[in-house]
Amino acid sequence: MKLAAVILAMTAAMPVVASAHQAGDFFMRAGSATVRPTEGSDNVLGMGSFSVDNNTQLGLTFTYMATDNIGVELLAATPFRHRVGLAATGNLAEVKQLPPTLMAQWYFFDSNSKARPYVGAGINYTTFFDADFNQTGRDAGLSDLSVKDSWGLAGQVGLDYEVSPDWMLNMSVWYMDIDTEVKFKAGGEEQNIKTRIDPWVFFFGVGYRF
Incomplete structure (x- = not known):
């Protein structure tokens, strides 16, 4: 009995170690997000498809753990800026x-x-804005550029690694x-x-649990 009492007292005195990604947790991640389009388009004025370059911005994700294994995440970022062109021009x-x-x-x-x-x-919902031709495009007689917003499906794979009870690394x-x-x-x-832009987006950052 005395031994049991000692064990119970020691257990009660031990600090509680928080588990990562528990039901009810909310955490935010921040880091670099790189958009790499796998673009293609209809033929443009007989000169082939549009090309769209890569761009890296600050990426943010906000995640709520509905259970220990199920999360809901929203991806946000500072605006990505892409240059659009043709091989010939x-x-x-x-x-x-x-x-x-x-x-x-x-x-x-x-x-x-x-x-x-x-x-x-x-x-995914993608909104496009501030679309404009540069001087090369204007010299070629191009004007009134606009890009239609898009709805589409998205998929992801990722990994969190806990470095402390509240901080994690993410890729x-x-x-x-x-x-x-x-x-x-x-x-x-x-x-x-x-x-068709259909990009891969690569994220590397740190996360904090609230």
């Missing part, structure tokens, strides 16, 4: 975009594991289905070009 224009994405996630292993790999699936990869329509005038004639 070089860069013709610049456009900015924001791709907020809502994901349902499944986290593998139990909540006591320091490493928590996960997969997610969800929906994750998204794939987003972004199909849009690029409209402009060439010599005063309206052009509508269906364009």
Whole structure:
């Protein structure tokens, strides 16, 4: 009896170690997010498909753990800026975009594991703005550029690694289905070009649990 009492007293005196990714947790991650389009488009004025370059910005994710294994995540970022061109002409224009994405996630292993790999699936909304031709495009007689907003599916894989009860390292990869329509005038004639951006997004950052 005395031994049992001592064990109970020692257990009560031990600090409680918080587990990572428990039901009810909310955490935010911040880091670099790089958008790498796998672009393609209809033929543009007989000169081939549009090219869209990569861009890196500050990425933010906000995650709520509905259970120890199921999370809901929102992706946000500072605006991505892409140069758009053709192989024959070089860069013709610049456009900015924001791709907020809502994901349902499944986290593998139990909540006591320091490493928590996960997969997610969800929906992406991409809004395009500040689209404009550069001097090269204007000299070629191009004007009135606009890019249609897009809805599409998204998927992701990622890994969190706990470095303290409240801090973690994260690396994750998204794939987003972004199909849009690029409209402009060439010599005063309206052009509508269906364009597939379909980027991979690579995120490396740190997370904090509240």
